Amino acid sequence: MNPFEKYSAEMTNNMLDLTVLEGSYLPEIFPHREREIDLMAKTLSSVFHNSRPSNLLIYGKTGTGKTSTTTYVTKMLKEKDPEGIEIFHVNCQVYDSPYSILVEISNALTQIDEDKIPGLGWPMDRIYSELLKRMNRSRRFMVVVLDEIDKIIKKNGPDALYVILKLSDDSTVTRTSFIGITNDTGFLESLDARVRSRLNQESIMFPPYNASELRDILTLRISNIAMSKPIDDSALNLCAAIGAQEHGDARKALELMRIAIEVSIRDGTKKVTDKEVYRARDKFEMDVMREAIATLPPQSKMVLLSAVVTQEMDSSMMFTGEIFENYKSICRELGFAQLSSRRVSDILTELEDFGLLTTSKKSQGRYGRTRFIRVAGNYFDVKRYLVEDKDLEKFRGTFLGKQARIDTTGPSDSLPYEKIDEKIRDIWDATTLE
Ligand SMILES: Nc1ncnc2c1ncn2[C@@H]1O[C@H](COP(=O)(O)OP(=O)(O)O)[C@@H](O)[C@H]1O
Ligand SMILES: [Mg+2]
CATH class of the missing domain: 1.10.8.60 (Helicase, Ruva Protein; domain 3)
Incomplete structure (x- = not known):
C-alpha cells in the first residue's frame, strides 16, 4: 500500500470540510447579528420604494462580522431584484486610491474588453464622466461597499473620499449609495465635515x-x-x-x-x-x-533586531540608548545607512504599536523615568523570523560591543527547524498546560 494513502484520505476528508471554518466561507445565518442585519436591510429597502438608500457607515473591531454580514445582506438585496440592482464590493486595502476605485467600478460595468479603462494615464475627470455615462445606461440602483474605507484616507488624505462620494449626487439615472466599513473608530473624526455628513447619513456599530x-x-x-x-x-x-x-x-x-x-x-x-x-x-x-515581522520596512527590522540582540546580551539594559548603540553596529555590519536616534526612538514606538515590543516606564536614578523595553513573545523566535530576511540573514554580531557577540551558532542554527519546533512546543506545553 502506498504509505501516503492513509494520510491523504484522512486529511482530504477532514480538510475539505474545514473550509466551513475559513474566513472566505459565507454563512447564511449570523447568530447575534439579527439587529444589525435588520438595520442594514431597513436602510437599503428604500430601493423598493424607488428612492435612493442613505449612505451607511458600519464600524466595529475586527472579526465582529462587518464584512460578512454586509456581503450577505447585499447579496440578498440583489437576489430580490437582480435586474434593478448592482452591487460592488471594493476592498480598499487593495484598491486604495480614488482613481483605482473609479476605474474598477467603470470596468465592472462593461463586458467589452476595448472599453476597459487602463489602470494608469486617464485624467480623473475623464474617468469620472465616463463612469457616470456607463452608470446611467445600466441599472436603477447601485450599492458600492467600500470595505476598510479608512485606508483610502490614510493613503490619500482627507479629500480622497469626496470625489468618490460625489457619485451619489451626480448619478441621477442610476442612483448610488455607499456602505463604508471600518475598524478604525477614530476615522470619522479625521474626515472633513462635508465628507463626514455625506458618508455618515446612517451608521451601525458592531459590538464585540x-x-x-x-x-x-x-x-x-x-x-x-x-x-x-x-x-x-x-x-x-x-x-x-x-x-x-x-x-x-x-x-x-x-x-x-x-x-x-x-x-x-x-x-x-x-x-x-x-x-x-x-x-x-x-x-x-x-x-x-x-x-x-516579514512586512516591516528594512530599518524597522534592524531596530527590532537590535532590541532582540540587546535583550539577549543583557536583558537589564533594554533602554533606547543601548538599543540605538547596537542598532548602529548592526547597520555598520550589514551596510545600511544609519537613522538618527530620534528616528530610531520613533520606530521603537511603532514596533510597540504593532505589538512586537512592550515598554514600561522605569525609574533610573538621576536620569529620571525612562522607557524600559521588552521584545514581545519569545525573542528567540523573533530573531529566527528576522534573519529569514535576505538582508538580515548575514548578520553575525561582529561589531557588537562587550562580551556580546550574538550567538548565531546557538540552537537556531545547529538544530533543524522541526527540532526547534519540538523544543519550543515542550516549553509551551509546560507553561500553558498546567
Ligand atoms: N454572527 C456571526 N455568525 C457566523 N459567523 C460570523 C459571525 N460574525 C462573524 N462571523 C465570521 O467571522 C469571521 C470574521 O468576520 P468578518 O465579517 O470578516 O469580520 P470583520 O469584517 O468585522 O473583521 C468570518 O469568517 C465570518 O463568517
Ligand atoms: Mg472586514
Whole structure:
C-alpha cells in the first residue's frame, strides 16, 4: 500500500470540510447579528420604494462580522431584484486610491474588453464622466461597499473620499449609495465635515462578541462539518473565551478551532481537546508575529533586531540608548545607512504599536523615568523570523560591543527547524498546560 494513502484520505476528508471554518466561507445565518442585519436591510429597502438608500457607515473591531454580514445582506438585496440592482464590493486595502476605485467600478460595468479603462494615464475627470455615462445606461440602483474605507484616507488624505462620494449626487439615472466599513473608530473624526455628513447619513456599530455569543457562532459552524472526530465542549468554550478576550473576535475563534482540528488530525489524537486549542493558539500567534515581522520596512527590522540582540546580551539594559548603540553596529555590519536616534526612538514606538515590543516606564536614578523595553513573545523566535530576511540573514554580531557577540551558532542554527519546533512546543506545553 502506498504509505501516503492513509494520510491523504484522512486529511482530504477532514480538510475539505474545514473550509466551513475559513474566513472566505459565507454563512447564511449570523447568530447575534439579527439587529444589525435588520438595520442594514431597513436602510437599503428604500430601493423598493424607488428612492435612493442613505449612505451607511458600519464600524466595529475586527472579526465582529462587518464584512460578512454586509456581503450577505447585499447579496440578498440583489437576489430580490437582480435586474434593478448592482452591487460592488471594493476592498480598499487593495484598491486604495480614488482613481483605482473609479476605474474598477467603470470596468465592472462593461463586458467589452476595448472599453476597459487602463489602470494608469486617464485624467480623473475623464474617468469620472465616463463612469457616470456607463452608470446611467445600466441599472436603477447601485450599492458600492467600500470595505476598510479608512485606508483610502490614510493613503490619500482627507479629500480622497469626496470625489468618490460625489457619485451619489451626480448619478441621477442610476442612483448610488455607499456602505463604508471600518475598524478604525477614530476615522470619522479625521474626515472633513462635508465628507463626514455625506458618508455618515446612517451608521451601525458592531459590538464585540462575548464568549457565549462566540460559542453559539462556533457551534453553528461546526454543525456543518461532517467530522469524524469529536470536539470537547471545553475545547469549544476555550476557543470562544480566547476570541472574546481578543476584542470579541469571531475570526480568531474560528481560526483557532480550525487549526486545533488540523493539529488533532496531524497528531492523530482521538478528539479535539483543550490541548489542541492551546497548540493552535501558539501556532496562530507565531504565524501572526512572523507575518508582522516579514512586512516591516528594512530599518524597522534592524531596530527590532537590535532590541532582540540587546535583550539577549543583557536583558537589564533594554533602554533606547543601548538599543540605538547596537542598532548602529548592526547597520555598520550589514551596510545600511544609519537613522538618527530620534528616528530610531520613533520606530521603537511603532514596533510597540504593532505589538512586537512592550515598554514600561522605569525609574533610573538621576536620569529620571525612562522607557524600559521588552521584545514581545519569545525573542528567540523573533530573531529566527528576522534573519529569514535576505538582508538580515548575514548578520553575525561582529561589531557588537562587550562580551556580546550574538550567538548565531546557538540552537537556531545547529538544530533543524522541526527540532526547534519540538523544543519550543515542550516549553509551551509546560507553561500553558498546567
Ligand atoms: N454572527 C456571526 N455568525 C457566523 N459567523 C460570523 C459571525 N460574525 C462573524 N462571523 C465570521 O467571522 C469571521 C470574521 O468576520 P468578518 O465579517 O470578516 O469580520 P470583520 O469584517 O468585522 O473583521 C468570518 O469568517 C465570518 O463568517
Ligand atoms: Mg472586514
